[in-house]
Amino acid sequence: MTEVRNEQARNFQTNRNCVLRASTHEWHCCRSTSRGTLTGVITDPTGAAVVTATVTITHLDTNVKRQTITNDAGVYRFDAVDLGTYSLSVQKTGFRRHDTTGVEIQAAHTTDIDVRLEVGAASEVVKVEASSFEVELQTSDQVRGANFSENTVSSLPITGLDSLTLAQLLPEWRF
Numbered sequence: 001m002t003e004v005r006n007e008q009a010r011n012f013q014t015n016r017n018c019v020l021r022a023s024t025h026e027w028h029c030c031r032s033t034s035r036g037t038l039t040g041v042i043t044d045p046t047g048a049a050v051v052t053a054t055v056t057i058t059h060l061d062t063n064v065k066r067q068t069i070t071n072d073a074g075v076y077r078f079d080a081v082d083l084g085t086y087s088l089s090v091q092k093t094g095f096r097r098h099d100t101t102g103v104e105i106q107a108a109h110t111t112d113i114d115v116r117l118e119v120g121a122a123s124e125v126v127k128v129e130a131s132s133f134e135v136e137l138q139t140s141d142q143v144r145g146a147n148f149s150e151n152t153v154s155s156l157p158i159t160g161l162d163s164l165t166l167a168q169l170l171p172e173w174r175f
Contacts, residue, residue, distance in 0.1 A: 034107050035081055036110070039112055053095075055068050057086045057089075062084075087103065088103050
């Protein structure tokens with residue numbers, strides 16, 4: 001019963017924080033984001049968690065790097081990741097370095113990349129090319145968001161193409 005009340009209180013707070021400024025056609029919602037999340041689990045060949053592995057992501061266009069280490073469950077997580085294509089590198093003493101390229105980060109989306117490290121010298125590298133586009137139902141977060149391509153927006157039958165009309169096409173939009 002307490003969980004239901006807490007969830008209702010969070011939903012009320014979220015709805016209360018959603019603000020619409022009709023005079024400027026500017027809208028903001030506390031649950032919308034223009035960044036993504038990257039997370040995963042690092043394991044060894046037996047499936048056991050690899051603790052304190054160094055995980056590095058690099059934005060391929062800007063060469064900006066971010067780094068973290070895995071926790072006791074082998075989990076890593078990067079929040080508020082700028083949109084774009086990244087490479088992911090995992091290193092741990094006693095294992096081969098694992099490199100994955102072509103990791104796409106999308107707005108309001110959690111991308112899961114699990115890595116199984118292979119035993120070997122750190123100078124040996126395992127390279128993996130990620131698929132260019134992966135369709136996956138995002139169920140790990142209660143974030144609502146959408147990406148509109150320029151082609152999608154220009155082909156919509158909307159009069160005026162103002163931002164308020166576009167915002168009404170998003171899931172869970174309430175006026």
